[in-house]
Amino acid sequence: MEIGYKPYVDPAVESIIERIHPPRVCIDNDTCRDCTLVKVDSANKHGILLEMVQVLTDLDLLISKSYICSDGGWLMDVFHVKDRLGCKITDEKLIRYIQQVRMLSISENKMGSREDREGPGPCIGRDVRPWHVLTNHTALEMTTTDRPGLMSEISAVLAETGCHISAAVVWTHNARAACILYVDDPSQLPRLLSQLENVLDAHHCSGGSRSVMRLSEAGPGQTHTERRLHQLLAGDSDYEQCCSAPERGNGDDDGRCYRKRSCTSETYIKIENCEERGYSIVTIRSGDRPKLLFDTICALTDMHYVVFHASISSHDSKSFQEYYIRHKDGWTLNSEIERHRLTQCLIAATERRISHGLRLDVCTQNRLGLLSDITRVFRENGLSITMAEIGTRGDRAEGTFYLKDVSGQTVKPETLESLRKEIIGGTVLVVHKSPGRLSQTTSSSGEKPGFSLGGLLWAQVEKFSNNYFRPIKY
Known part of the structure; x- marks a missing residue:
């Protein structure tokens, strides 16, 4: 019993x-x-x-x-x-x-x-929340099949109708994309929904591809943006390809201990029950990165598990997490199906924020249609966005994009040169060879390349003015 x-x-x-x-x-x-x-x-x-x-x-x-x-x-x-x-x-x-x-x-x-x-x-000296998280704007949330040029098509529809985007966050995982756009004037959105639906469905096959779109009103009840992205992708079942069939752990005779390995990352999950205390013990070993604990706790909380005890540590870019949990209704994980789903969701939570591709930071003067122009430049140069965070600071627009070419390969140097040529005025591009490591600064104003630990780019941005992307002809 x-x-x-x-x-x-x-x-x-x-x-x-x-x-x-x-x-x-x-x-x-x-x-x-x-x-x-x-x-x-x-x-x-x-x-x-x-x-x-x-x-x-x-x-x-x-x-x-x-x-x-x-x-x-x-x-x-x-x-x-x-x-x-x-x-x-x-x-x-x-x-x-x-x-x-x-x-x-x-x-x-x-x-x-x-x-x-x-x-x-x-x-x-700064906002508490991330600069791309807004709580006083209407949020347009979308999940759909990922494909090259998706953000360019979405932002173009909004720009053509005069809808200004104050911030945007995009995550992609397992061929699915989740996007949250914050808009200043939500009155135009209801009539735009049908146009956006056409864009999202344009490349869908009849084999069950799906898209979901909804408006989230501004106000105190608005969920934190990054937690909401986890919820959107989880609701889209992006976790289903995150691990193989369960393998019984060595030395375990009652079938209650399982180990699973992610298909795309070195993430290991072990789940077992502590009968005498009435807990399920979840052990996670993975690569370490910023916000990993937040992402894991998001998955457990949104799946209605309660953490009673936990120990988390990181060393040499490796992370170890151990949780003693029960379901919110008081039960432990007693079925293989439940364990398998929790394992999939935890692996997905650790993978979604992992940035793939070349990191490109952009800073320029804010204006209507800017995101549409930026993403069109990427599309015309054969680049696909794997992750993006875009926001505004006063009259400045700042964005971080992770890019690959349409075949999923690393961006070539000649493509970066083409991007540089598309930009005039004082717009600043900062190219990173890997997340967190600055490798090259490109500016059409003639400034010398610079190196920084993160804040230097934006400290120097005020030197420039009249930063615009050149209009792009069809």
């Missing part, structure tokens, strides 16, 4: 507990020599772990280790964090912000208001 473990907590009592014992955050810069400890204790509720990790990752902090304990009605979590340069957090304004209780109280209304989300952004 299988037993489900589900402590009952009256919702009214749970609300009172949260108000009496709000989250407390302690910043410890003394215990560890090379990282800052962020210690959190709070009344426990479903989803609060994801909210904490989301806040830290939105602040561009790297989580190298984490110890999570949230059994019962209380949680005590410790995060080992560094900034993007691998240093401790020493900015007093940032430390004070992290310590603010309301930072971790966004669960009261999911995303919170724009003021809550951005919080004291100006006082720490």
